[in-house]
Amino acid sequence: MTQNTAQKTEQTGRESTPHVLTLPLEAAQTDRNPHNYERWLIAKLMRMAGSPPIRFQLWNGDVIDPKDQEIRFALHLKDPKALYSLVANPNLAFGDLYSAGRLDVEGDLPDLMETLYRSVHAARQEWPKWLDALWRNHNPRSTGITEAKENIHHHYDLGNEFYQLWLDQAEMQYTCAYYERPDLTLEQAQLAKLEHVCRKLRLKPGMTVVEAGCGWGGLARYMARHYGVKVHSYNISREQLVYAREQARQQQLDHLVEYVEDDYRNIKGQYDAFVSIGMLEHVGKENYPALSALIKRSLKPDGIALLHSIGRNRPMLMNAWIEKRIFPGAYPPSIGEFMEICEQGDFSVLDVENLRLHYAQTLSHWMDRFTENQDQVSEMYDEHFTRAWRMYLAGSIAAFRTGSLQLFQVVFTHGANNQLPQSRQDLYTTPAAPEQA
């Protein structure tokens, strides 16, 4: 966490950011022996979690192994208080303790998280009601215009240098890539995603596009460069916009691309295409009717809209730790909630594609690069931050691998539009990915 960001967070008076980051890095270690009831608690905890193949190593070196299981991972609990946090609120404490270095992991972190997710998910079906309440998840915080700025600032304004360390070198895409072939590089797959989206929008030279939430502006520049369209891209992350504008200027695309520092709710005008990649997660359910109305008035009669978002198979609250520490205000809609946005605007849904496993692969590529550069990340921020982000990336890989999260690309038009593509063949006539990138 940069000094600058930390101050901002104090000024807003919210405990949103770094509660975990204020825990002492060197946790209260004790050499005392664990009590018998502490061993009993751990055994109980592991049974609740479906008895995954995980060894528990306690602060004094003692180990507790699961019965009849080949052990694949080990968790080191560094102090007794860590144990009590874990028991009181496992969902939140697991990430916090790991971030603080009071819980350590032996074994591959994404694999461990996937194993835990599967095990807990299966075990939960059998939990009594009171225990399910313990696994408390968050209702996301508000995403009103003022709060949205804070929420977005918390995550996306961490610094472009930071994101450059581990995102693709091609277009700084911080959203799911499209691995039309499993052996694509991250760069190829991100460019393939941009191309796939452009094809779905059936862009033609001279068309106009509005983009809600543009990250570092890669899609807008890609559209301008490869399709000769005019793009208005809205974003409330100032850091991202600085980068986006500089790139457009350097690439001499600024006559086609305009980056607007404003909330998507203030989009003006009518366009041939409406596109939003990875913003819906931050919109909040209470704002879906307004988003739907916005798209309705922003899209020309024959226009095409595409929303790309993390989603769910059915409505679920956001993981508490992620909402609290990583993505304040985030809520991935279920496929039904997603369709409500379309129904409210009397839109006609043309195409839904689910790229769930593509996001698991994207995140694996990000995690590899993040790990390669983690010393540099720790220098920029601190060790807490690095560990929290490792947990976030690993947990996300696990969530997509286990189907707890989905990635939906939804294409729709006004209900009365008859200028529809004959089929989806045109998306697949040539590879979407460049041969090299």
Added chain:
Amino acid sequence: MTQNTAQKTEQTGRESTPHVLTLPLEAAQTDRNPHNYERWLIAKLMRMAGSPPIRFQLWNGDVIDPKDQEIRFALHLKDPKALYSLVANPNLAFGDLYSAGRLDVEGDLPDLMETLYRSVHAARQEWPKWLDALWRNHNPRSTGITEAKENIHHHYDLGNEFYQLWLDQAEMQYTCAYYERPDLTLEQAQLAKLEHVCRKLRLKPGMTVVEAGCGWGGLARYMARHYGVKVHSYNISREQLVYAREQARQQQLDHLVEYVEDDYRNIKGQYDAFVSIGMLEHVGKENYPALSALIKRSLKPDGIALLHSIGRNRPMLMNAWIEKRIFPGAYPPSIGEFMEICEQGDFSVLDVENLRLHYAQTLSHWMDRFTENQDQVSEMYDEHFTRAWRMYLAGSIAAFRTGSLQLFQVVFTHGANNQLPQSRQDLYTTPAAPEQA
């Protein structure tokens, strides 16, 4: 209506089938001059309908033209009572009067219906509440196991010879075809639909498939012939099953295809694929949770399910005339209601494709062939029946052209299935339609 079917309907004691068919074909013609308030009523009616470019010709030869419009169609009202029926319940009476020959049309019937749909739809936005209530549509009747038999019998047991007059000669498909190219014949497009569905299910030789509602069994035979899979197909239309079994025997596919005369709710076993083409419209919203549970238990862990159904952009009641005269119990789900089926089963939606305009084209092809053979249809049934079916086909063309109806193909799997296709490229490597058919 065959004598046999008419009797059945009397036995069930429902007025479902042929109320319209009992109206006198030669309507009570009168030569009296229309009253001034009758002219006023017609003018009022046309304004309510958004002033479409339609001339009204009355029973005595008088005409009433819309103001400032180039007239494209004419409606002949044959008797004063027809006018009062139309005013009292336009939604239902329009089809009934046309069927009875008491309302006649000059101009292309599908074009007239499309024009009327668009005009009424636009005008409705301005209607007062009480007027909207006049346009009463139906809550569909029950689709319990007993009633479903009646509902299906009413429509699908009209006689195979009848459907052979105007469905494709390839596989007797009474569902939306897939025009991957706009110039395909009906036969090519229906075979392309079967192929497209098989590709979406990623069938491989030796797999097992269960089909809920199989019509004349064409998909099951196609799957067996081209993909070497074993298919169990459920249907409650006896007439269709007679044909389906005979075809499978003749084509020596009966070792791979088994047609089961039973309700889909009684499906047993677990399969690699679950498919249902054009049955969901008849399932009824109250049975979606049961359908969802059925698919959940019938699909192997790595299996793929596909539902193909007429749908809506948002929830709407069924057109009253269609529900009453043509498809008792029918209800096309909105895209959101469709997704509820997937959410209830914790399924992961992989792919949604909307083939709305393909259904308009399919229906146009059907209507052309129906019109060519209408004398024969009238001989088989009677003139009333032929006119009712013309109205149904024309109205359906209009509904798909104007976006009042959609056609969704939805592919989904169990939420934990990670054996997913890398992309949808494999659907498009070669044309789905045969070069000739």
